[in-house]
Amino acid sequence: MRKFAVTVAVAMGLTCGTAAAQETVKLGYIDPLSGGGASIGEIGLKTFQYLADQINAQGGLLGKKVEILPLDNKTNPQEAVVQAQKAIDAGARYITQGNGSSVAAALSDFVTKYNDRNPGKEVLYFNYAAVDDALTNDKCSFWHFRWDASSSIKMAAMTNYLKGQPSVKKVYLINQDYSFGQGLRKLALEMLKAKRPDIEIVGDELHPLLKITDFSPYVAKIKASGADSVITGNWGQDMALLLKAAADAGMQANWYTYYAGGAGGPTAIKQTGLADKIYDVVEGDPNTAIEAAQTTETEFRKKYGIGIWYPRAFNEMRMFARAVKEANSLDPKAVALKLEGMTADVFDGGKGTMRKDDHQFFQDMYIRSFGPLKPGQKFDEEGTGWGWTVKGKIAAGDTNVPTTCKMERP
Amino acid sequence: MLELITFSTLNGVLYGMLLFMMASGLTLIFSMMGVLNFAHASFYMIGAYFGFEIARRIGFWPGFFVAPLLVGVVGGLIERYGLRQVHRFGHVAELLFTFGLAFVIEELVNMIWGRLPVDYRVPPSLDFVAFRLFDTTYPAYRIFMLATAVAMFVFLLIVLKRTRVGLIIQAALTHPNMVAMLGHNVPRVFMMVFGVGAGLAGLAGVIAGPALVTQPSMAALLGPILFVVIVVGGLGSLGGAFVASLLIGLIQTFAVAINVSLADAIGPSAASLLGELGRAPLAQIAPVLPYLLLVLVLIFRPRGLFGTRES
Numbered sequence: 001m002r003k004f005a006v007t008v009a010v011a012m013g014l015t016c017g018t019a020a021a022q023e024t025v026k027l028g029y030i031d032p033l034s035g036g037g038a039s040i041g042e043i044g045l046k047t048f049q050y051l052a053d054q055i056n057a058q059g060g061l062l063g064k065k066v067e068i069l070p071l072d073n074k075t076n077p078q079e080a081v082v083q084a085q086k087a088i089d090a091g092a093r094y095i096t097q098g099n100g101s102s103v104a105a106a107l108s109d110f111v112t113k114y115n116d117r118n119p120g121k122e123v124l125y126f127n128y129a130a131v132d133d134a135l136t137n138d139k140c141s142f143w144h145f146r147w148d149a150s151s152s153i154k155m156a157a158m159t160n161y162l163k164g165q166p167s168v169k170k171v172y173l174i175n176q177d178y179s180f181g182q183g184l185r186k187l188a189l190e191m192l193k194a195k196r197p198d199i200e201i202v203g204d205e206l207h208p209l210l211k212i213t214d215f216s217p218y219v220a221k222i223k224a225s226g227a228d229s230v231i232t233g234n235w236g237q238d239m240a241l242l243l244k245a246a247a248d249a250g251m252q253a254n255w256y257t258y259y260a261g262g263a264g265g266p267t268a269i270k271q272t273g274l275a276d277k278i279y280d281v282v283e284g285d286p287n288t289a290i291e292a293a294q295t296t297e298t299e300f301r302k303k304y305g306i307g308i309w310y311p312r313a314f315n316e317m318r319m320f321a322r323a324v325k326e327a328n329s330l331d332p333k334a335v336a337l338k339l340e341g342m343t344a345d346v347f348d349g350g351k352g353t354m355r356k357d358d359h360q361f362f363q364d365m366y367i368r369s370f371g372p373l374k375p376g377q378k379f380d381e382e383g384t385g386w387g388w389t390v391k392g393k394i395a396a397g398d399t400n401v402p403t404t405c406k407m408e409r410p
Numbered sequence: 411m412l413e414l415i416t417f418s419t420l421n422g423v424l425y426g427m428l429l430f431m432m433a434s435g436l437t438l439i440f441s442m443m444g445v446l447n448f449a450h451a452s453f454y455m456i457g458a459y460f461g462f463e464i465a466r467r468i469g470f471w472p473g474f475f476v477a478p479l480l481v482g483v484v485g486g487l488i489e490r491y492g493l494r495q496v497h498r499f500g501h502v503a504e505l506l507f508t509f510g511l512a513f514v515i516e517e518l519v520n521m522i523w524g525r526l527p528v529d530y531r532v533p534p535s536l537d538f539v540a541f542r543l544f545d546t547t548y549p550a551y552r553i554f555m556l557a558t559a560v561a562m563f564v565f566l567l568i569v570l571k572r573t574r575v576g577l578i579i580q581a582a583l584t585h586p587n588m589v590a591m592l593g594h595n596v597p598r599v600f601m602m603v604f605g606v607g608a609g610l611a612g613l614a615g616v617i618a619g620p621a622l623v624t625q626p627s628m629a630a631l632l633g634p635i636l637f638v639v640i641v642v643g644g645l646g647s648l649g650g651a652f653v654a655s656l657l658i659g660l661i662q663t664f665a666v667a668i669n670v671s672l673a674d675a676i677g678p679s680a681a682s683l684l685g686e687l688g689r690a691p692l693a694q695i696a697p698v699l700p701y702l703l704l705v706l707v708l709i710f711r712p713r714g715l716f717g718t719r720e721s
Contacts, residue, residue, distance in 0.1 A: 039525035177694060207666075208697045213622055213631050216421040217666035221693075223546055224414040240527060240623050248621075249417070250539065250547030264526040268623065271531060 024067040025060070025330060027052070028087025028095035030080050030107065033072035037099055039263050044098060044128070045070050047310050050300060051317040061324045075099060077106035084110055088123055093332050096316070098129025098148070101180055108135060108144040115143055115410070122410075124332035126320070128313050131258075132180060133187075136358035140405035143332075145339055145359045147312040147319075151180065151233075151258075152187050152401045154281045157365035157394040158231070158256055159191040161281075164392070168196075168254070172203035172227035174218060176238055181206060184233040184258070202227050210238060215245035222246075228253055235259035240268035247272030255279060260370065261309075261388070266381035269370050276371035279391065284311030284348030285366050286379040288390045293348045297379060307381055314347040315361065319354070333410060352396060358405035365399055367392040413544035418663045424552055426659025427559035431614035432632065433639040433651040434566060435607025441583045441646025442603050444501050445493070448508040451633035452515040453608040457481045457615025458624045459523055462530035470533035470620075478613035485608020489601045512629065519626045527625040555617050562610065563652065570648065579603060583646045638704045644717025653715060658700045665696035 029048050032041040045068070052066040060066060069087055073080035080103045087095055097107055104127050115122040127135065127146040136150055149157070162168055173188055175181030185204065192199050202225040207218065219242070222230060230253050234242055239259060246253070255278045260269060269278050286297045286307060293311070300308050308314070323338035324330060341356040352363030368388040373380055380387040436450045460480050464473030488511070496507045531537075532551045540550040570576035578599060582589045590596040615628075622628065639658060643650030671691045707714060 206694055208694075210627075211631070211697050213628075214421070214425055216425075217418060217663040220414055220417040220421065220546070221667050223417075224411070237527070237623055237625060237627065244621075244623065248547075248549045248552065250542075264623075264625070267527060267529050271529065 024065045025094070026067050026069055026087070026090060026092035028069045028071055028084065028090075028092040030071045030073045030083045030087065030095055030097045030103075031099050032075040033070060034074060037075040040099055041072075043263065043306060043309055044313070046304050046306075047308070047313045048096065048317070050303070051313060055317065055321050061321060062328070062330060064330070073097070073103060075103060077103050080107055081110045084123075088114070093122070093330070094124050094126065094320075096126040096128060098127060098310075101130045101132030101135065104130030104132065104135055105139060108139065108141045111143045112141040119410075122332045124336055126316050128310055128316050133183060136360040137404045140358050140403070140407055142336065142359070142407050142409050145316075145336070145354065145361075147316045147361045149281075149283055149363070149365060149399070150360055150401070151184055153360075153362070153365065153399045154258055155184065155187040155191055156399045156401055158281050158367065159188075159195045160394050160398055161367040161392040162192070162199075162229075162256070163195045168199060168229045170200050170202045170225070170227045170229070172205070172222050172225055172230045172253075173201065174203070174205040174207065174222070174230060174232050174234070174242070176209045176234055177206040178209050181209070181233055188231050207238075210236065212238065212241065215242045216248065218242070219245040219249045219251060222253070223249060223251055229256060230254070231256045233258045235262050236264075239265055243268055243272050243274065243278065247274050252277070256281075261368075261381070264382075266370065266384050266386065270382075270384040270386050275386075276369045276389070279367055279369050280388075282311075282366055282368065283363050284308075284346070285368055285388055285390050286348070287377045287387060288366075289348040294378065296347075301379075307379060311347040312361070315344065315352065315363070318347075319344050350396070355403075357407065358403040359407075360403070362396045362399065364396050365394045366390050367394070413546060414667055416543060417546060417548070418667050419660070420548065420552075422660035422663035423656060424556055424659070425663060426656035427556055427563075428614055428618055429632075429635065429639050429659060430652055430655035431559050431562060432611045433636050433643070433655055434563075434648055435610040436636050437640040437643065437646060437648065437651045438579070438583075438603055439607045440640060442579065442586065443493075443504075443600055445504045445508065446637070447607075448505070448633070449488075449511040449515060450508075450607070450611055451629040451636060452512050453481050453485055453611035454615040454618070454632060455519060455626070455629040456484065456515065457612030458530065458619030458628065459519060459528070459615075460612065461616035461619050462523075462528050462624055465530065465533075470535075474616055477616045478609045481612025481615070482605045482609025485612075486601050486605030488608075489604035493604070494597060494601075512633070516626055516629060523626070525626055527623045530619045530624040532620045551621060555621060558613070558617055562613065566610075566648065575602075635700055638700045640714075641704055642707050642714055644714030647714070647716040650714055650716030658703070661699050661703070662696055665699055666693050668692045 029045055031044050032038050048068050052068050055061065056065045069090060069092055071083035071087055073083050084095055084107055097104060107125055111123050111125045125144050127144060129148045131148055131151045133150050133152050135144060136146055171192065173185050175185045189201065203222060205218065239257065257278065257280050260278050260280045286294065297308055319339060319342055323335045323342065327334040327338045339354055341354060343351055343353045346352045346363045350364045352361055354361050368390050370388055371386055373385060373387045374389055377387050432450060432454055436447060439445060439447050457477055460477035461473040464477055493504060493507060496503045536551045536554050538550050539547040540553045541548055570580060578589060578594055582599060639651055639654045643654030669691045
């Protein structure tokens with residue numbers, strides 16, 4: 001139904017001519033809106049719609065209203081490129097996407113080639129969640145900006161935290177067997193070796209992506225290894241089922257994860273009863289956020305019934321608005337030149353910088369653990385009564401990973 | 411090491427029994443009606459969601475008894491008003507019908523309960539540690555799952571071997587046309603078998619829901635492996651399905667625990683010869699092993715371990 005509506009909207013946009021297209025600033029939101037990834041894609045869409053409303057309430061961009069075009073890419077790179085073309089045909093000069101690094105790579109490549117072929121009609125791509133390092137290293141592009149911390153920044157933050165945790169002695173790595181999981185595993189091995197050479201890696205597992213129904217065999221293996229901590233990049237059901245199996249076996253290790261806070265994650269953790277044992281690494285936390293962010297958080301929760309998952313989307317849209325204002329232009333190239341190197345206030349507090357060399361945003365990172373709400377904490381997750389507690393804050397400067405990017409500038 | 415073996419065995423047997431609860435219904439339906447029911451795992455999912463819905467209103471135990479019955483009724487109705495209408499167009503139409511049905515059910519579940527996992531919990535009366543062995547705990551709920559599966563197996567065996575209904579079903583397994591000639595209401599037997607098969611899958615869902623995760627993708631996760639079980643076990647053979655389920659459960663569980671690769675077994679030459687395949691430890695290819703078994707069985711023993719007929 002939604003797809004039909006979008007198709008009609010696109011068709012109407014084409015037939016109505018350019019007059020209608022000039023009235024709004026269109027941002028193509030290209031993420032899964034059907035299939036397995038839809039639950040996540042819907043949350044992203046709500047976030048961007050909320051942000052567009054905010055900008056519009058303040059007068060829009062140079063007097064024009066922001067309009068979000070929802071486009072379903074089914075988490076598929078080919079489909080994403082088709083949808084990006086659709087967005088451009090409908091008059092969008094800006095697109096945003098987050099779910100899936102393979103999709104992000106395809107979009108970055110598409111946008112770069114499109115801009116080469118169509119000088120003067122450039123399109124800019126804002127990435128709010130795809131974390132593959134390649135996007136800001138050997139595959140970097142002038143037309144791609146990333147607000148999420150890359151996989152290596154997250155691992156740098158995590159290992160920096162582990163540096164101050166002498167109780168961690170034996171670490172087990174378990175990851176999904178695809179590019180992201182394999183990359184994370186490599187980063188963990190390298191960084192732990194550099195920062196904590198005394199830590200023993202007692203296991204290094206890759207399991208098939210989203211195909212395991214019962215993780216008990218894996219947990220038995222982790223237990224047998226004597227690990228006191230587990231590092232994993234698992235997400236979705238692979239995270240929930242793994243934690244469930246661990247709780248069943250009475251495993252007492254600490255879990256250092258990227259995505260324990262994902263959709264359904266808090267519900268699954270609450271079920272396991274593993275209080276204050278599961279950590280994640282993020283770029284913002286509601287309970288320690290500055291007052292302005294907490295007000296927005298309350299309002300957002302009231303409106304949609306979910307917490308703000310993507311503080312980075314707020315950074316993205318606010319910096320976008322600021323770049324447009326500073327450039328006094330809606331031309332993507334002018335906006336991109338203003339975004340490069342921009343230092344801005346981060347949604348949850350502190351300052352962040354968009355590095356000019358590779359268009360990667362650097363901001364303070366937080367290590368949090370999940371458990372029953374502590375006194376003074378306002379926000380729980382998914383109605384569980386449990387919430388996140390910040391355990392460590394890693395300053396933006398301490399996650400300054402190098403880049404191999406040799407950017408071609410227009 | 412002993413700890414790993416003990417728990418791998420327990421986990422393997424449990425996973426095997428869970429597979430069997432679904433495979434038993436599937437193999438009966440397949441051998442009687444000739445329909446490879448692609449939607450069978452969907453009944454497992456419906457069972458979990460019905461169980462969840464009843465559990466949060468009345469309690470786990472009413473759900474445990476009522477949900478499988480409801481799923482059985484749903485299965486019977488689908489057979490009566492869906493499959494039976496399609497039947498006259500042949501097996502391909504029936505196959506496609508169940509194929510589509512699986513997607514319809516998944517989308518319905520999506521619409522009613524949402525895409526996120528639901529909070530289906532182990533009942534407090536079973537939420538304790540059954541025993542502790544070498545510092546690893548084994549939850550009572552898993553023992554309960556095992557007991558339920560065994561009880562169901564015994565019940566099925568008695569029904570099939572000792573009752574008149576079982577006699578007709580058994581006859582229909584090998585001589586479906588002859589049974590119809592003798593004047594039995596074969597369509598009704600079909601509906602009943604389909605309903606009971608669905609109900610058993612529903613029961614598996616009710617008890618697996620709290621232990622695993624109750625979410626719309628749970629059917630798609632277990633679906634394919636069921637076909638492996640019934641082919642390896644032999645079509646229409648309940649004993650075969652039982653042995654094959656346990657076999658696959660144990661193979662998968664133990665493969666995960668073993669970190670040996672082909673390179674370790676054959677020697678370093680394997681790595682250069684086979685490349686990535688030579689270096690991958692057995693644990694990494696564990697999920698593929700059942701399908702490898704399926705292929706091998708189809709080549710070398712097409713009727714399966716205990717099957718009695720070729721098709």
